Amino acid sequence: MTITELTAALKVAKAVEDAAKQDRLAIEAKMVALFAKPTSGEGTHNDEEFSITWKLNRTVDTDKLTTAFDQLPVNAQRAFRWKAEVELKNLRALSELDPVAYSAAAQFITSKPAKPSITLKDENV
Numbered sequence: 001m002t003i004t005e006l007t008a009a010l011k012v013a014k015a016v017e018d019a020a021k022q023d024r025l026a027i028e029a030k031m032v033a034l035f036a037k038p039t040s041g042e043g044t045h046n047d048e049e050f051s052i053t054w055k056l057n058r059t060v061d062t063d064k065l066t067t068a069f070d071q072l073p074v075n076a077q078r079a080f081r082w083k084a085e086v087e088l089k090n091l092r093a094l095s096e097l098d099p100v101a102y103s104a105a106a107q108f109i110t111s112k113p114a115k116p117s118i119t120l121k122d123e124n125v
Contacts, residue, residue: 011120084108 001009035045037054045052060080069077086109094102 007120010118014120 041056
């Protein structure tokens, strides 16, 4: 197949995928509507053919927590965990501006290839 043919096939596959996802989400919404959500907001309904799980997504106001963290009781502090993340812009700048500091930071970082991303461009633009 040529790249043009592959691009056309990808566009068709994505359209089919998007339509299937919309159908799936509509069906799931109808199924969920048939059951009462647990009063706590969390729980599971188990059936022979399926299960429905209700969950609560919890987020943290990191700036506010960082400011107040030391004043929290130890048991309250244990309700949180901290996850270090790479600040890529700063890491790249560090590699250019301060190689010694970059080497110190790099020993804690593992790099591995990510899945390539393909973006279809709208031909009407």
